[in-house]
Amino acid sequence: MRKLIVLFCFFIVVFSSFAQNKYDSIGEPRIQVIKNDKTADISGRFLVLENDILYPYSNNSADLNFLLPDNYDYNRMLGYYQRVVYCYLTDNPPIVYQLMQWSVPIVIYMDKDIPKDVQDDFKNFISKLQMDNIKHLDISFTKRFKNSNYHIKSTETAVNGYDKNYEFDSEEDRLNDLLTGSTYKLVTDGNNKFYGGVLQIHLKSFQTNDDVTKRLKQLFYKSLGNFVADNYIETNSLLHNDYDNSAEILDFDLNILKIHYSLIYDQRIYLADFRNLLTWAQRQK
Template sequence: MIHKTDIKISIIILFCLICKLSFSQDSTNISVRMMHYMKLNEYKKLHGNLTKEDSLSLKFQDSDTLVLLTKDKLPNSIKVPYEQRDSIFLDLYTDVVFNKNKSTENIKMKYWKEDIKLFFDKSVDKDLKKELLEFAKSISSKIDSLTIYEVKERTASNFFIYEINENSDYKFEPRIKKWNGSGYYINWDGRQRLYQCNLEINRMQLFNKKLLHNKVKQTFFKALGQFYVIEKLDCTSLFSNCYKGSDQISSIDIELLKYHYSYGICKGTDLETFEEQHKIAKELLEKANHHLEYYYND
């Protein structure tokens, strides 16, 4: 199992609440604004003392006092239309992102906000490295909000790949358990943004070259969103628990990944919030033919 590394964001922590809490409406459109909060002490550093209006919108979460940020405090906010999808697609998506039908945990959607910068240890087989780089390049070229490339220094990377084989048995990441050929350990922050991953290739566990390469590609793909494999897709899908390799990335894999990295949905939410947002959006579109939009400040 991949574990979360707990960290604290030292400057500002922004919380995305259920979007339905903030509606604006006119005769043709309904907009949903993501509500962002800032810790009280950080707010005072940036904006001075609270106004009377600010004091009326304080929120208490855990041991923190949070201040609701008004639109003028979010100068870089952007507006994105809601992306409508059918129930079959959303059922697949919630399975691969939230492990909907198997997990009892409160899993949240995770994604890479920054570019993924790959660094390959010298232990990695050259043919496998070449194949994985081509695979990563193919993915990156198809997903607008996901950029992946190789860097020459490990210190400049956020995605480290190494191999255990007959010539190199050093385990850089001991928290990676036995994954029958390949596994990863990933870190994310309080906004569910992935920021560091170590991927292990273990040639001593899986000797068949083709099977190993397929396993590594699937492991890499899963680390793009801490995704889960499911039984509902055929064995050509990287999201399938029976993946056997394919010359090309399947269309459903690309569509699910594009959707995950689109901004037509709220980011970093849990399953309950995700489903509630879609329920609201569907009702608005069906009953009133209203156009739904989200506001972001990243």
């Protein structure tokens, strides 16, 4: 009996050590035994590699094809994505970022004192996002505040999204910063899923209506994943600090959203978890 108990405990330890290496979006993974080759029979209960290590195999595994670099024109697209989501890609970062998503449809209400041409231009921008059919990202507008979960709010009070003691390299950098004259707050659950938000903008902080539209587009896009803005690529990227308010949405920005929303994760995803998913995507090929 003692030998049986020891053997059972050993199996539990081995299985548990590998169970977290694979993301399964449907339910608890079935455990199967197969040999490590592409022609193996997968009708068994356990998966056995050539080195005799057991790990769970699931026929219900999430499709991770979107994590293959060959799907994108930019060879470094997945590397850029990690910077946009996690900011720091080194060990022991000063701030630990996590992947954050909207898991419910976004219904936007815009305050009536936001100029009509700004509202029209912003709605046109959203329609272009929707035309690209990004999975799991549904955005619409409502004329009734009570039906919304995302409020674009005009405020008479000057707002900034940074501490008053924060120092910029120049006054121009401060004025062009995404969080000068505007900010956003998102409501999230314990699993890093957004279900409500408020974007505040101080109209008097901007010289023209085009400047207001530009800021709304950038800040709303950023709030779709609490993305980190930086000069990753051309100035027609919504995440560029010197964004040129392009009429078209750059493929780079669309691909960020496609990667981000191809799968709605049912758990917190840290950088190490995401890199494990990249490894699994290669194994699924």
